[in-house]
Amino acid sequence: xxxxxxxxxxxxxxxxxxxxxxxxxxxxxxxxxxxxxxxxxxxxxxxxxxxxxxxxxxxxxxxxxxxxxxxxxxxxxxxxxxxxxxxxxxxxxxxxxxxxxxxxxxxxxxxxxxxxxxxxxxxxxxxxxxxxxxxxxxxxxxxxxxxxxx
Numbered sequence: 001x002x003x004x005x006x007x008x009x010x011x012x013x014x015x016x017x018x019x020x021x022x023x024x025x026x027x028x029x030x031x032x033x034x035x036x037x038x039x040x041x042x043x044x045x046x047x048x049x050x051x052x053x054x055x056x057x058x059x060x061x062x063x064x065x066x067x068x069x070x071x072x073x074x075x076x077x078x079x080x081x082x083x084x085x086x087x088x089x090x091x092x093x094x095x096x097x098x099x100x101x102x103x104x105x106x107x108x109x110x111x112x113x114x115x116x117x118x119x120x121x122x123x124x125x126x127x128x129x130x131x132x133x134x135x136x137x138x139x140x141x142x143x144x145x146x147x148x149x150x
Contacts, residue, residue, distance in 0.1 A: 047066075053100060054076060059078055060093075070105065073139070075110075076108075111146070114145065117145065
């Protein structure tokens with residue numbers, strides 16, 4: 001009888017451990033994913049530098065950046081207790097970015113849906129399942145989604 005109980009508990013533990021390897025996009029809303037920036041176009045400022053500038057704001061804890069030849073999309077997550085100050089944080093972020101990068105057009109979003117879509121695009125690029133043209137198309141779809149939400 002003890003042997004059967006041991007066998008059943010061992011199978012149960014193995015079954016619970018099977019889904020341990022999850023993608024970042026599945027956990028992007030509940031933990032810090034820190035996705036690497038995406039630069040679809042090589043000219044202009046480095047996206048890594050832009051990401052570091054955004055991360056300097058204390059209220060922000062996770063940042064995703066995509067840049068093409070016309071736009072720079074910055075999706076970020078705000079610490080939970082700072083969510084009441086979202087408009088002020090976004091205004092401060094825009095002010096910092098406009099001061100530092102005068103020639104660039106920034107689209108800033110604290111929306112989780114936009115953040116999640118950026119993380120998914122990053123995963124597809126890393127996996128090699130999407131080429132540069134498709135990535136640009138997907139980026140434009142994310143921009144349209146952002147415009148619809150405002």
